Amino acid sequence: MVSRRIVILQIIIRKSSIMKTLRLLFIFLSVPLFAQQGGMWIPSLLEGMNESEMTNLGMKMTAKDIYDVNNASLKDAVPHFNGGCTSEVISNQGLLLTNHHCGYSQIQSHSSLENDYLEDGFWAMNLKEELPNPGVTATFIVKIEDVTTKIMDGITAAMSEAEKQKKIEQNIANVTQTSPKEAYQENRVRTFYEGNQYMLFVVETYKDIRLVGAPPSSIGKFGSDTDNWIWPRHTGDFSLFRIYADKNNRPAEYSKDNVPFTPKHFLPISLDGVAENDFTLVFGFPGTTDEYLPSIAIEQVINTINPARIAIRDAALAIQDKYMRADPQIKIQYASKFARIANYWKKWRGETLGLTKSNAVGIKKQQETALTSEINKKGKQQEYGQILPQFEKHYTEIEPYSLAREYYVETVLRNVELLRIAYQTYQLKQAYENRGAQSFEDRRNNLIERAESHYKDYSKQVDEEVFEALIALYVKNVQPQFLPDFFKNLNAQSLTNSVYKKSAFVDFASLKNLLEGDAETVMAKLNNDPGFQVVSDMADAYNEKVAPKYEELKLSISGLERDYMKALLELSPKDARIFPNANSTLRVTYGKVAGYSPADAVYYEPVTHLEGVMQKYIPGDYEFDVPQKLIDLYKAKDYGQYGENGKMPINFIGTNHTTGGNSGSPAIDAYGNLIGLNFDRVWEGTMSDYYYDPALSRNIMVDIRYVLFIMDKYAGATNLIKELKLVHPKKEIGKSKKKKKKK
Incomplete structure (x- = not known):
């Protein structure tokens, strides 16, 4: 456990002044034994430390294979799906894969009592059967450029926080308007490291996105809210869409004259499966994290904010659930709304437990003590010495306003x-x-x-x-x-x-x-x-x-967070792994397939199989019912080329650092092939938005072979299977090694 390692480290530090320079690195980052896992990294800045770490973990690609402005790369196959999820292009005809829960609203909108696609699933057997979805978008990143110098131009220390923000906003508007782009592209500037860095994103947004396929909810949402955020998991959480473009392959509003999009790159799909310690790269658009909040802020999340959020949604969900169970029409009407409300309700509960169990507040207090020591050691008291006391003052003052705001937002707006x-x-x-x-x-x-x-x-x-x-x-x-x-x-x-x-x-x-x-x-x-x-x-x-008052205090806290982040960047060791918080921009997170031990005498294997679905099966239950055809395929062990050793893999877990927005993100192997589809995190690790603990934090992915099995053997959508590029990288490498030995 991280906290135990810190205690051991502190003993060493007391005995040796030589270790003082390591203190901030080990205590502040809290990941000494897992230094190559955790973090959400900007794809244009992977060369150097990140590339070395990924290579050490087993990656066979280069940083340019992941992000390249001048040549096709992985980034060109990973669009932002409808502004909230991630997706990936998996064919040269713009076929798009994302989570079932990401496409849930669209599946629901096309459903009725007569054609209940939530209940029965939907599969387009040709292009004409694909269903349009007004307002749904897929946004590709064309280019990422550091524009910090331009955004910070004219900012002085003498300015008030409000004056700084106003000048920054003016500079952002200017850079957005004047930076070169094509007429069908858009410029966006986003802040990183709490306002210490700014990046320009040139993007292309496609607006004709059509529903192609979705399994029934008994597969795509198997386990529903009971299993949400839980491992072991057995959910086929996927849906398929297609991007359409105009005749020039450019973004266009829906038109019957539009044609399937031709991507710069699409992901080949590996049929080799996964094993413990395999390299995994998750590429996507994580929404929001706050990894560098002070300890007092985490205490408020645990003791004040999350309990309020949970209580409000407890009440709303109990009422909706009662009516949904009693009335099939209400079940259809409220399915998407209930899932949306329940998702973060359960996440907040697990987050509170995880923050408490991992001693996140205590560890952050140790980090703050270490930073204070470094500030004093470097003579930076005037510049940084008041940050932590000011945090204490402002967070204490803002607490009742934050609580009132949560009740207002959750009641009136949600x-x-x-x-x-x-x-x-x-x-x-x-x-x-x-x-x-x-x-x-x-x-x-x-x-x-x-x-x-x-x-x-x-x-x-x-x-x-x-x-x-x-x-x-x-x-x-x-x-x-x-x-x-x-x-x-x-x-x-x-x-x-x-x-x-x-x-x-x-x-x-x-x-x-x-x-x-x-x-x-x-x-x-x-x-x-x-x-x-x-x-x-x-x-x-x-x-x-x-x-x-809330906005006034929040503005002051934002300024403190910027200065706090600056202190960490300046005073931490040069090789410290300080990554920017998530902000819905494209990121890379890497790790390995790995099980974990959440409690004494408990160990979870990293892969689940179809046997687990049958063990959970409850006939007629809206969360754990199973379609008869899936039962028949299971009994016959009719898995085609997608099974392994007589079993059908469904989900697997890894050490990738993910959050909301990574739903639908591709899980990519060491060679750049698709091996899975990210859709969740484990209950014990949901606190990773505030504190990533490598011992507990695991992301949950659908095995891509289960996706293919459902498409092919269950749905009979062989028209879609024919679009895909299926590969066997492990077998090909094995063959190459054998040939070399013979020579």
Whole structure:
């Protein structure tokens, strides 16, 4: 365990002053025995340390094979899927592979009681059967360039934090507008190392993405919420889409005249499978991590923020689950929403357990002590000496505001659907008051268009019960000074009855009628609607009593984080492995296939098989039911070329450092071939967004052979199998070695 190694190291340090320079490296980074694993690295900067580490782990490629501006490389096969997940191109006709849960909303949107693709799966047997998905995108990275000098131009130490941020924003806008690109490309500037580095990304976004294939939820979501974040896992979490382009292979909106996209590179697929200690590279767009937060921030996550988030979603999920189990129509309507809410609810629970178990707070305090020692040793007290005391002050002050913000966001913007729609009309009112009638017209039309789709999957009965439960929690747990005045003596049941009997937000026809008329007429009708009154009072109270102070303190904390990161970069040993936090930009993480031991006398093997599905099988259960055809294939051991030693591998785990956004990321072998599809992390390691512990942190991947088995033997989609390039790199290497020996 990391914490035990630190204790041993401290004893050595006390005995030898020669070891002082190693103290910061070992205590701060906390990964002395796993120095080649963990981290989310910028692909354009892999040459040097990262390339050496990957080679030592068994990689046979070069850094240029992964990222190259002038030649096709792995980056050209890994697009950002719809802004939230990762995907990979697996054929020369733009066939796109991602997770089932990443394509879940699209699968659901095409489903009905008559054609329930969630229940039965969907497979297009030719191009004409592929289904369009308006609004879905696939974004490729064309080029990455360091523009730190340009972004920091004109920044001085004498500036206030607000002045610095304003100047930085101006510089970002200028670089974005003036940097060269093609007309169909886009420039984006992103910050790294908490504002100590800035990178320009040139991207191409394709907008005609069609659904090609998806297994039934009994395969693609097997284990559902019970198994989510859990190992061992037995889930075929994949779906297939296709990118379409115009006749010049460039991005275009949907058109029947568009043609399948021809990629610069697509991933060959290895049929050789995986074994313990095999090299794994996961390429993707991890969302957000905070690996360098101070100990007091982690304490707040454990003791204040996560408990609030979990309690709110506990209540919402229990109500939704009750209705979904009783009504097939509600089950379809709420399937995607329930999965989205449950995903991070369970993650936060595991995260809290992992942070506690790994002693993350204690380790970070040791790191802070070591950094303070280094600051004093180098005479940097004036520059960095007040950072940690200021962290303590600001985090203590922001805590009640952060708690109030979490309750507001989780209640109004995420979990009560009536409030979420009503909040959009609150924004409509603000647009009218601040920008006039034209802005009102534009927003109203967009709102009505979005709302029509929303109400297709809305149940007044479900939402009413969620509203009552969450408003009661809001009143109970948000400090009184942050509440709307009428909340202070509120009866949640009485308010709920009034809102859901009288508000126009309970169905689409009423809402559409509410929004008809000129701006003044609509505003008058809104102000008389009880649903709008509730959200308006809640939003006004938040915007007046919580947001200003929260944003003020958050800005100060952001400045401290930048200076803290600068201190770490400056004062850590030259070979320290300090990687930038995730920010939804393209990253590489590398490691090995490996089991782990989460508790005394417990060891988890790194690979699961179809036998495990049958052991978990519960007929008729919505989480653990199994299609009859899969049972028949299992009994016959009819695995085709995809099985191994009479068994069908399903999932495997590795030491790759992943997070949300890495869903759908390709797992790539030492030679650049696809071996799996990332989709989750283990329960014990979900704290890796704040603290990566190599003893516990494991990412979970679908074995690509299971994906092919389902496509081929289960679905009969041989038309798709024929598109793929299937290879045997291990066997080919073995043959080459034998030939050399004969010579």
